[in-house]
Amino acid sequence: MAVNHLPAQRLLLPGLLLASACLFNTAGAQDAANATAPGAVTGGKQTAHPAWFKESFLDIAEDVSEAADDDKHVILFLEMNGCPYCYKMIEENFKSGPDSDFIQSRFDVIALNVRGDREVALDADTALTEKALADQLDVRFTPTLVFLDQHNTPVARISGYRKVAEMKQVLDYVDSKAYQQQSLGDYLQEQRREHRRQLGYAFREHPQVSSAADVNDLSRIDGPLALLFEDNACSACDDLHAGHLARADVQQALAPFTTVRIDTLSDAALIGPDGGETTQRQLAADLGVDYRPTLVLMDGPAGDKQEIARIESMLYRYHFIGLLEYVGGGHYRDYPDSPFDYIDAKTAALISAGKDVAIADE
Template sequence: MKTLIIALSLLLFSTAHAATAPGQPTQLETGLVNPGYQEKPEWFKESFLNLRDDIEEAKTANKRVILYFYQDGCPYCTKLLQDNFGNAEITEKTRQHFEVVSINMWGDREVTDLDGKTTNEKAFSAAQQVQYTPSLLFLDESGKVVLRVNGYYAPDKFKLALDFVAGKHDQAGSFRDYFAKLKAEGKVTTSSKEYTLPGSLAQPLRLQDARKDTGRPLMVLFAKPDECDSCAELYDDIFKREYLAYSLSGLDVAQADPDADTTIQTPDGKDMKLNEWAKSLEIKYSPSLVFFDTDGKEVFRTEAYFKAFHIHGALDYVATGAYRAQPEFQRYLQHRREVLAAHGFNVDLMK
């Protein structure tokens, strides 16, 4: 029972999507001040959320547009604003090359989308399949998404994302290709440490044959050891916590190096090179967790930096089948938060 209580308490996700006056912190039902509220930098664009106008104005200034999706109560949004945009180099680079337009994931402000249709912030966010905050969509001059960052990137990786789009390297290939090129030129720092997750499926991966009789969903952990700046925390801390081990036991787990050229069997039974499969899945962040149902269809993924409560929530979201009834992951976590708050549980969201 004690283990269950600890495990449940760490699912607390402090997002409050009630309307909030500008500059005022959201109050949780527990009476605590929203720990994730943060004022946006004054240099973010004061947009009327007519996205076609925003793109044209940015184009005239020889800039591109970043759509920044946020929510009050999001500690990763605070981390982005403080650690990334609090960095003078990142701020200068962003202001020089981009216009940043903020969109509240749960907001009701009117949005005119790229087709000229009128909607609101929360409907537009849903249409863009925003599951995490922060999420950033980097748009080119035509409004096409040339890079999507789902979740928080640490400053060094975030700088690379800015350089990729500002330099229009998207016209030559993917962000993953760009990163590989920089690595080959010795322009990015790498590590040689290997990581192993206990209970993982045997190599080479046979992701359909090995799971015929398990009845469990599959989690594939894509991680390139020499690119994985957050793998140490994930493997050496988060995955070693007892309540995470319980959640992992409800899944089949596989590890995959997205650059390996070994032949594997995909969850839907196709034989192909691992690196080709990773490319088809558009794996661009290490580590990425990609979840598949028992039929081999992808149902969910995480592809950014997350702490334990968010990783735990993702595992349970898939292992319990909750994604079938609730397609919005944030709503799922919000319900968990409300139930746990009613029981008096509180946690530090960033541990």
């Protein structure tokens, strides 16, 4: 697929990447003795759902109707077995978090396996497997949470892990039915403007990150471009800078990029990647950037950059580096359908070489 037409891959939160099983054919006992012992994937985690998750017959329209009778909403929690991000989301937001009782009282949560074969009836006319539903919803990463209104229409979506406070903002947006008046992006932007003084995040210097004030014309940049969207109401930006961006292996993966910080609350003018006049705030809106920090990874000729992938949720380092390599190393040309095809191939190669792969940092 040509670069200019490659669809954006949105990384909220990828699921567990397990390499395909490696098959070894031995020509004899000597070959077997000399064979390299395969490595292993570590870091996968399994959790049990809270007992109050709904035991659904997977007739979603009926589930929505039952929830509406109690003035509640339905959350479809799409997950994958062994996914460390799903584990973290369940443990911190649903099982023991401060909002657990609120979620239980105001939402019916239905867990679905993105690789599952159970039949799901969306409505009277549409029945398909869990796996097919994940494809229809364009679920690329786990966990993905789809919030349904009381007419069985999706009104909000979370791709990937969210901290408790960030999750609560989306819960409030849906529970208050603010979706009837504004988009989730606009709602979150208002929340940031209200809380930025309280949070008080100050942009952190980084040797590989330039400000939009210094690189004002994004259309003139040659080579891969990484747009780092932050603002001073960002609750996770410090973690990104103190964590991944401080590591030498991440900095090596970031080296092919020109990385520019975009302040999503700023009305300062700049020239966008396409050569059009815009502002930092408007560029974030045009790209549909709701989460902070988000890294939008682009490539293509100067003046015609296209988004190849984005990181818009907490990722462990292995996946974070894999996404940077996918774009910065040009691997999207060989694996045009998904960055996970590249990361899976990388994982398989490491395992076959006898190296262990840790997909989680803890």
